[in-house]
Amino acid sequence: MKSWISHHRHSLAESLRRLGGAPLANLFNVLVIGVALSFPLGLYLGLSNLQALSARFSGDPELGIFLAADADKADASQLEARLKAHPAVARARFVPKGEALEDLKRATGLADLVETLGRNPLPDGFVVLPKQRDPRELAGLGREIAGWPKVAHVQLDSEWAGKLDAILRLGQGLVLLLAGLLGFALVAITFNTIRLQVLTRREEIQVSKLIGATNAFIRRPFLYFGTLQGLAGGGIGLLLLYAGPLFLNRSVAELARLYASDFRLLLLSIPDGLAVLGFSAALGWLGAWLSMARHLREIDPR
Amino acid sequence: MISFSGVSKSYPGGFEALRGVSFSIAAGEFVCLSGHSGAGKSTLIKLVAALELPTRGTVLVNGQNTAALRPRSAPYYRRNFGVVFQDHKLLFDRNVLENVLLPLRIAGVEAKEAAKRARAALDKVGLLTKEKAFPVTLSGGEQQRLAIARAVVHRPPVLLADEPTGSLDAAYSDAILDIFRAFHQVGMTIIMATHDESIPRGGPVRVLRLRQGTLMS
Numbered sequence A: 001m002k003s004w005i006s007h008h009r010h011s012l013a014e015s016l017r018r019l020g021g022a023p024l025a026n027l028f029n030v031l032v033i034g035v036a037l038s039f040p041l042g043l044y045l046g047l048s049n050l051q052a053l054s055a056r057f058s059g060d061p062e063l064g065i066f067l068a069a070d071a072d073k074a075d076a077s078q079l080e081a082r083l084k085a086h087p088a089v090a091r092a093r094f095v096p097k098g099e100a101l102e103d104l105k106r107a108t109g110l111a112d113l114v115e116t117l118g119r120n121p122l123p124d125g126f127v128v129l130p131k132q133r134d135p136r137e138l139a140g141l142g143r144e145i146a147g148w149p150k151v152a153h154v155q156l157d158s159e160w161a162g163k164l165d166a167i168l169r170l171g172q173g174l175v176l177l178l179a180g181l182l183g184f185a186l187v188a189i190t191f192n193t194i195r196l197q198v199l200t201r202r203e204e205i206q207v208s209k210l211i212g213a214t215n216a217f218i219r220r221p222f223l224y225f226g227t228l229q230g231l232a233g234g235g236i237g238l239l240l241l242y243a244g245p246l247f248l249n250r251s252v253a254e255l256a257r258l259y260a261s262d263f264r265l266l267l268l269s270i271p272d273g274l275a276v277l278g279f280s281a282a283l284g285w286l287g288a289w290l291s292m293a294r295h296l297r298e299i300d301p302r
Numbered sequence B: 001m002i003s004f005s006g007v008s009k010s011y012p013g014g015f016e017a018l019r020g021v022s023f024s025i026a027a028g029e030f031v032c033l034s035g036h037s038g039a040g041k042s043t044l045i046k047l048v049a050a051l052e053l054p055t056r057g058t059v060l061v062n063g064q065n066t067a068a069l070r071p072r073s074a075p076y077y078r079r080n081f082g083v084v085f086q087d088h089k090l091l092f093d094r095n096v097l098e099n100v101l102l103p104l105r106i107a108g109v110e111a112k113e114a115a116k117r118a119r120a121a122l123d124k125v126g127l128l129t130k131e132k133a134f135p136v137t138l139s140g141g142e143q144q145r146l147a148i149a150r151a152v153v154h155r156p157p158v159l160l161a162d163e164p165t166g167s168l169d170a171a172y173s174d175a176i177l178d179i180f181r182a183f184h185q186v187g188m189t190i191i192m193a194t195h196d197e198s199i200p201r202g203g204p205v206r207v208l209r210l211r212q213g214t215l216m217s
């Protein structure tokens, strides 16, 4: 046990020495990994911010239902009963055309102009609060109600939120794709670094094997190296990611003040940051392991 | 302990380095393997340590057939031997002490204990003052002594030395032989390959003579 720990400590020290042995080349590798990782992370963070923003501005989604001009009181109450019975509807409020006109006057300050119209141009309507907030279900409900008799038009007040949501979904797919690709790149970079190291340490590996070293023994410092390189790359990626929003936050704060809002950019959470480090370390380990599996076999005493 | 029966070894390309070699060596023997250049001495030593496998015949060491060694257990099998390679196989990017530490690290000896043992081995071959030097800065004889220190540092039961006195003058050859005799006295089995003219005189040495891949005596 003691010797096992001693050996692991030695392997770790050895791989640190190798990292320090070619500082420029290794720094370059680590930077490449860091920058590569910061792309999907940055995109992910941007999306999280957009999501927070859209949740902030969309509020509770509502459906505005406008009745046909020839609809009478009986049609309206029939429609009200049907709306209230609908399983997807939480609340439905009747808005008579008089009230709608008053609202319009108040909201726009165009009372005088409206007076000159002489008659009320607005139809009766309903404001419907659905049970679901999901934009796609909302749109489906809107289409369904629009098909009912005496309904002239259904207004989805969160249409833009739905579009944003669709864009965000696309963005999430893109993040996954990018993360996958760049994760693969990380593995490939490590694979190659380890391959070069194995080449320059061919003698040492050969001699070690001749005098009874196991593959695990030979692999260990290389695995440590790959893991450390991945970890360092992940660290650089996080650094870039934290530095970016901090830099941007000042201008965001300015903008938010102008709009009397206290919105601030979200930073990556600590658990997310740790997950990134763990993930990049694991990928580094994987790249090193694959490389060793491939190249150890080529260096065999017989 | 070590027994060859009808062992032949052909290298890829068809050259037959050993032909029908049979002998056995008991534990604790000091055997000198002599023969001209190309007689097959190095080949025989590699066969013992399972660094090569016989093309025909069997090599048995402590009841283990080397051809039947599984890849997983081969490393542990090899740790039974201390090998002084003919070309030394020193690590030139490691200093003297680190070279000697390698077998101990492989065997999992704890760091402090390992350093102590490595210095003791270096002391035996007269290289203690050079522990920080790199092998390129050593003379041919010093490199050879370093190779010997590395071979015996983990106290293997069997020492396989391939021309360990090849580049040493008479005084140092005698010194090395004295070291080997001391190891032999404490029970180490030794197989040492040499050219005919440098077979050590005196002492409990059995000689195996190779001629063109066949055993003469």
Ligand SMILES: Nc1ncnc2c1ncn2[C@@H]1O[C@H](COP(=O)(O)OP(=O)(O)OP(=O)(O)O)[C@@H](O)[C@H]1O
Pocket (backbone or CB within 6 Å): B011, B012, B013, B015, B016, B017, B035, B036, B037, B038, B039, B040, B041, B042, B043, B044, B086
């Ligand atoms: N890896 C190899 N591939 C092909 N032929 C080889 C190989 N190793 C040795 N041989 C051949 O086998 C023969 C015996 O070689 P070996 O190294 O065993 O001789 P040796 O007795 O140790 O000679 P020396 O005293 O010069 O070291 C030689 O003719 C050599 O050319």
Ligand SMILES: [Mg+2]
Pocket (backbone or CB within 6 Å): B041, B042, B043, B086, B162
């Ligand atoms: Mg030889």
